[in-house]
Amino acid sequence: MTDGVKKFLYVNRKAPYGTIYALESLEVVLIGAAFDLDVSLAFLDDGVFQLVKSQDTKEIGVKNFSPTFRALGDYEVTKLYVEKESLAERGLTAEDLQEITYEDEDDDYAEKPSLIFVSRAEMADVMGDQDVVLSF
């Protein structure tokens, strides 16, 4: 814990549809953005499917919430860690994911990528560095 601001990590492990965990996780992230926190998100296991681009849920009759990820930058949620092994195990590459960026106010509002691709070992370090880990 530094400067009294706690580091929160939201871990997303489940596919976006089929269960409600992914959607209700995102609701926590959006509410949590109102608090003074150092926020990161992690995507691993089937959670990497949440970031796949061009999702179309019309045929299953549930809301497609994936565009909300692109708005996270406006909530100052700018660190989305994606586990490389989880992608590879599911036949996915970075090109299959939607582009998520934020405007860096410390760098003349330059647009920068929010997705950070890390190995499983690096993800463990990310988790070890947190004060609070919420797993969904």
Added chain:
Amino acid sequence: MKFGILISEGPYTHQASDTAFHFVSAALAAGHEVPRVFFYHDGVNVGTRLSIPPQDERNIQQQWTTLAAEHKIDLVICIAAAQRRGLLDQNEADRQGKDASNIAEGFRISGLGQLIEMGIETDRLMTFGD
């Protein structure tokens, strides 16, 4: 140590709320503090007063209501998750034009901010779920 507790699976279907209950009971007995338990996802269903488990089974809602009264634990049910699943207090039933409420004694309905606040104000946040 001060523990915050998050329960994210429903009663009876899943062991999460039982394990959380045992953990909280043990932590309190060992002299730790548990100021709040937050119920999310199907965990909100723990807070209905209308469940009637068979008499030779534990009553999960009653266990929490009793423990909370003894130790002044704040049992908070997430309002967004509760509304989806039909958990209402009388205020919310009136506001939404529903003909009944079902929240049990000792529980209250509030927002996700209470979960975040719990993470900030406790030493450890423990999640009980899948």
